[in-house]
Amino acid sequence: MLLLPALIGLAFLLVPLIGLLAKAPWSTLPAKLHSADVWQALRLSLVCATSATALCLVLGVPLAWLLARGGLPGRSLIRAFVTVPLVLPPVVGGVALLLVLGRRGLVGQYLDSWFGISLPFTTAGVIVAEAFVAMPFLVISVEGALRAADPRYEEAAATLGAGRWTTFRRVTLPSIAPGIVAGTVLCWARALGEFGATITFAGNFPGRTTTMPLAVYLALETDPDVAVVLSLVLLLVSVVVLASLRERWISGLQ
Amino acid sequence: MTLYADLQVTRGSFALSVDLTVEPGEVVALLGPNGAGKTTALRAIAGLLALDGGRIALDTSVWDEPPRIFRTPDRRPIGVVFQDYLLFNHLSCLENVAFGLRARGVEKQTARAEAARWLETVGLSEYARTRPRALSGGQAQRVALARALATDPELLLLDEPLAALDASTTLHVRAELGQHLRRFEGRTLLVTHDPLDAMVLADRLVIIENGQVVQEGKPTEVAHRPRTNYVAQLVGLNLYRGTAAGTTVTLADNATITLAEPATGPVHVAFPPTAVSLYTTAPSGSPRNTWPAVVTGIEQHAHTVRVRLNASPTGPADLLADITPAAVADLHLTPGQTLQTTLKATEVHTYPV
Numbered sequence: 212m213l214l215l216p217a218l219i220g221l222a223f224l225l226v227p228l229i230g231l232l233a234k235a236p237w238s239t240l241p242a243k244l245h246s247a248d249v250w251q252a253l254r255l256s257l258v259c260a261t262s263a264t265a266l267c268l269v270l271g272v273p274l275a276w277l278l279a280r281g282g283l284p285g286r287s288l289i290r291a292f293v294t295v296p297l298v299l300p301p302v303v304g305g306v307a308l309l310l311v312l313g314r315r316g317l318v319g320q321y322l323d324s325w326f327g328i329s330l331p332f333t334t335a336g337v338i339v340a341e342a343f344v345a346m347p348f349l350v351i352s353v354e355g356a357l358r359a360a361d362p363r364y365e366e367a368a369a370t371l372g373a374g375r376w377t378t379f380r381r382v383t384l385p386s387i388a389p390g391i392v393a394g395t396v397l398c399w400a401r402a403l404g405e406f407g408a409t410i411t412f413a414g415n416f417p418g419r420t421t422t423m424p425l426a427v428y429l430a431l432e433t434d435p436d437v438a439v440v441l442s443l444v445l446l447l448v449s450v451v452v453l454a455s456l457r458e459r460w461i462s463g464l465q
Numbered sequence: 466m467t468l469y470a471d472l473q474v475t476r477g478s479f480a481l482s483v484d485l486t487v488e489p490g491e492v493v494a495l496l497g498p499n500g501a502g503k504t505t506a507l508r509a510i511a512g513l514l515a516l517d518g519g520r521i522a523l524d525t526s527v528w529d530e531p532p533r534i535f536r537t538p539d540r541r542p543i544g545v546v547f548q549d550y551l552l553f554n555h556l557s558c559l560e561n562v563a564f565g566l567r568a569r570g571v572e573k574q575t576a577r578a579e580a581a582r583w584l585e586t587v588g589l590s591e592y593a594r595t596r597p598r599a600l601s602g603g604q605a606q607r608v609a610l611a612r613a614l615a616t617d618p619e620l621l622l623l624d625e626p627l628a629a630l631d632a633s634t635t636l637h638v639r640a641e642l643g644q645h646l647r648r649f650e651g652r653t654l655l656v657t658h659d660p661l662d663a664m665v666l667a668d669r670l671v672i673i674e675n676g677q678v679v680q681e682g683k684p685t686e687v688a689h690r691p692r693t694n695y696v697a698q699l700v701g702l703n704l705y706r707g708t709a710a711g712t713t714v715t716l717a718d719n720a721t722i723t724l725a726e727p728a729t730g731p732v733h734v735a736f737p738p739t740a741v742s743l744y745t746t747a748p749s750g751s752p753r754n755t756w757p758a759v760v761t762g763i764e765q766h767a768h769t770v771r772v773r774l775n776a777s778p779t780g781p782a783d784l785l786a787d788i789t790p791a792a793v794a795d796l797h798l799t800p801g802q803t804l805q806t807t808l809k810a811t812e813v814h815t816y817p818v
Contacts, residue, residue, distance in 0.1 A: 366513050367551040369538040371565035372616060381564070385555040 228446070235443055236436045243440045251418050252426040253444060259334065259422055260402040263341035264349075267398050271349040272391065276379070278350070279357035290354075297347045304343055305411025312339065312412075336413035337420050341402035348401050349394040356390020357383070400449060466524035468620055468652050472509050473518030474502075481505050481676040487620070487652035494655045494667030498695060502676040503656040507624050510654065511545055512538035523619055539568070541620075544613030548625040550605050552597035558608050559584060559593040565616035583611040587645070602630045603638045610645060621646075623655045627662055639665055660699040664688065672696055690816050691735060703741075703785050705734045709815060720780050723753040725810040731818040738771060740812035741786035743796055744805040754808035756780030760800050763793070772798065776806055 236243065243249070277283060278290055296304055312319040312330045322328040330336040364386065368378040384391070406424040413420040415429065423445045430438035467486050474481040481502040487493045495503050508514040510521055512528065515535055521528040528536045544565070552561050563580035567573065584590050587607040597605055606626060613621060626642060627635050643666050646653055657663050663670055664684040672680045672687070672695070680692045691697040697704030707714040709728035715721050722734055747755060758776035765771075769787040776784050786806065788796075796804065 361551075363547070364551055364553065366538070367545070367547060367553075368564070368568070369513070370511055370541075370543055370545040370622075371568050371612065372539045373564070373568035374537075374539050377568050381568075382553060385553075388555075 231439065231442055231446065235439050239436065240440060243437055244444075246437070248417065248426065249437075249441060249444065252421055252423050252441065253448070255334070255337075255418070255421065256403055256423040256445075257448070259337045259341055260399055260405075262338045263345055263402040264395060264399040266338065266342045267346040267349045267402075268391075268395065271346050271394075271398075272353055275350045275353035275357055276383075279354045280362070293350050294347050296344055297351075301344050301405065301407030301409075302411050305340060305408035308340060308343060308408065308412045312336075331412055332414040332416065332420060334413075334419050337409050337422060340408040340412040341405045344405050344408050345398045345401040349398040352394030352397060353387060353390050356387035356394075359390075360386045396453060399452070403445070403449065466619070468510075468521075468523050468654075470506075470510055470521045471519035472506050472521070473516060474505055474509055474514065475517050476505070479676060481509075483671075483673055483676070483678055485654070485671060487654055489652055490650055491669065492646050492653040492655060492667045493669050493671060494657060494663035495671050495673060496657055496660065496663045496699070497673040499658060501673045503658070503673065504624060505676075506673070507545075507622050507654065507656045510620070511543055511622055512536060512541050542616075542618050543620045543622060544616060544618035545622045546606070546609045546613050546624065546626050549629050550597075550609040552600075552605060552608055552612070554596060554598050557594050557596060558589065558600070561597060561608060562612045562615050565612060569616060580611075580615055583615045584608070587611045601634070603634045606630065606638060607641070610642065614645075614649065617651075619651050621649060621651055621653045623653065623657075625657055625659075626655070627657075627659065642666065672699075689735075689814065690733070692733065697735065702735045702737055703781070705781055706818060707732060707734055712810075714815065716781060718777060718782060720756075720777060720782070722781070722808070722813060723810050724813055724815060726815075728815045732815040733818055734813060734815050736808065736813045738785040738787040739769075740809050741784065742807045742809075743772065743786055743788055743792065743798075744807070745796060747805045748807060753810050754780070754813075756784075756806050756808075758784060758804055758806045760798060760802045760804060762800060763798060765790075770798075774804070774806060780806065780808075 274293065278286060278293070283289060309316065309331060311317045312322070314320065314323050314329055314331065319330065322330070330339055360383065364382050365378050368382045373381065404424055405422070406428065409420065409422060410425055415421050415425055421429070423441060427438050427441045427445070430441060467488050470483070470485040472481055472483045472485070479502070483502070483506055485493065485495070485506070495506060497503050505514065509516055509529070516529045516531050518531060520530045522530070523542070527534050528541050553564065556564065559577060559580050562583050563576040566576035566579055571579070581590070581593060584593055587610060589604060589607055589611070592600065592604065597608060600608065627639055630638055639662060646666060655663065655666055667684060670682060670684055670687050671678055674693065674695055680687060680696055687696060688700045691700055691702055691704050694704060705716050705722070707716040707722070709724070709730060709732045711727045712724045713721050714724060714728070714732060714734050756776040756779045758774040758780060760772060761775050762773035763770060764773070770790055770793050772786045772788060774784045774786060775782055784806065
């Protein structure tokens with residue numbers, strides 16, 4: 212009774228990918244790949260997704276630590292806030308970012324008048340939008356790893372003379388490394404595929420804010436074959452990154 | 466430089482109130498049943514738990530004195546061997562031992578050389594590059610000891626250091642641990658529920674029950690003169706409290722025990738279970754303590770059988786006797802059976818309450 216829906220489910224996940232491969236314009240593929248737009252969009256996507264992931268790591272790991280170990284009052288409420296971007300439609304996230312960080316936004320007006328920084332419709336804006344959407348994946352993954360790690364190892368480190376920072380760096384971080392790697396991969400993949408918040412907050416300026424997903428969507432209107440090519444490239448990049456990380460980290464740590 | 470610890474910790478309905486001192490070179494065992502507060506005491510001294518009252522000080526340097534002073538564990542000169550060792554599995558044995566030195570700012574090469582020396586001391590040089598999870602229980606314990614001692618602590622804390630080992634290795638590891646502790650010039654506080662560990666390893670025992678010290682003294686003194694039922698049970702003696710007048714002690718339930726040597730006033734009465742003999746009929750002859758008793762339990766020990774009896778109203782209500790398996794067969798021993806018990810007065814010790 213379970214086998215049939217299971218097979219249908221599998222087909223449902225696989226058939227679109229097979230369709231993508233079947234519909235690919237293999238004969239004209241090299242020519243279309245060589246168009247500058249593809250590389251520009253891909254480069255921008257990789258740079259933005261990686262920068263957003265780095266930003267998420269710098270801010271998200273300490274946030275996860277605070278949630279797991281900080282002993283904060285109202286911790287479950289804070290955790291709920293952290294996960295809001297997970298369920299929030301990305302477009303809504305983009306609108307919210309625009310309202311706060313826009314040139315007349317709550318924070319944006321000061322960024323503009325004091326530092327001359329304006330985030331919307333810039334590459335930095337893309338990174339901010341992607342980080343906003345992707346950070347919960349990292350925080351939740353790292354927090355889970357922290358909660359599963361035995362805090363008595365940190366106590367042992369403290370009795371050996373290690374302060375909080377040394378303990379975190381030399382005992383906590385290595386013990387949660389698999390969780391951090393898994394969270395980073397999820398975070399990066401989410402950032403790479405980000406569309407709604409990016410187009411709302413950063414707009415669509417080729418070379419500056421047109422990432423691959425935006426390029427795919429736009430190409431679909433003008434030249435569907437290019438959309439297929441772009442999609443294939445995106446698919447290939449995701450698979451390669453996931454596979455190499457698996458090889459290097461996830462299997463090595465088990 | 467003596468370690469003084471006046472530990473006051475309250476956790477819900479449980480209150481720990483323990484006074485301890487440990488001299489340099491001395492090994493003090495904190496012995497007590499589960500839930501007595503031993504681990505709480507150790508955690509408080511290590512700084513993993515803040516005191517609610519009292520004071521911990523090493524000579525003039527105060528570690529904890531609520532509400533003003535609290536030094537975190539990393540700022541106390543301590544080494545701790547945890548019950549399950551808590552070796553860092555992502556580091557090699559050498560790096561584990563070097564960890565404390567590195568954390569205290571020793572330069573990497575120096576720390577590693579010192580750690581290698583410690584691994585050699587505990588006989589594990591060839592395991593320097595091994596990950597802790599590949600070690601046996603006894604080896605892991607030695608690495609944990611080396612890691613704790615490598616920083617040259619003023620105070621070494623051991624939390625049930627032999628509890629995680631299987632019985633076959635305990636004997637050997639205990640003897641080795643004893644050698645290392647004798648060589649250590651700092652203070653050692655050992656927390657254990659095993660009287661044998663405490664007797665073998667410690668110079669002085671502090672026995673706690675329900676968060677309070679109930680007895681303190683040298684192992685031989687504690688072994689011969691238990692003061693509570695728990696301690697008597699630990700050292701395997703029958704223990705009663707009563708009032709002596711001449712050679713007769715009257716217990717609380719009016720049972721009497723006859724002594725060989727006269728005593729007066731409130732006393733503890735102690736005798737080994739081997740001093741009690743069992744007969745099916747009352748023996749003729751000289752023993753002055755003869756009580757009819759009902760068998761309430763039979764336990765097989767290594768080479769003897771321990772029989773639990775109720776000798777009231779003439780004798781103690783809870784009496785232990787050790788007899789040989791052959792005697793069990795001769796007596797056709799079964800629970801509920803009534804026997805005659807005798808106790809040799811010469812094996813009974815009394816000491817003031």
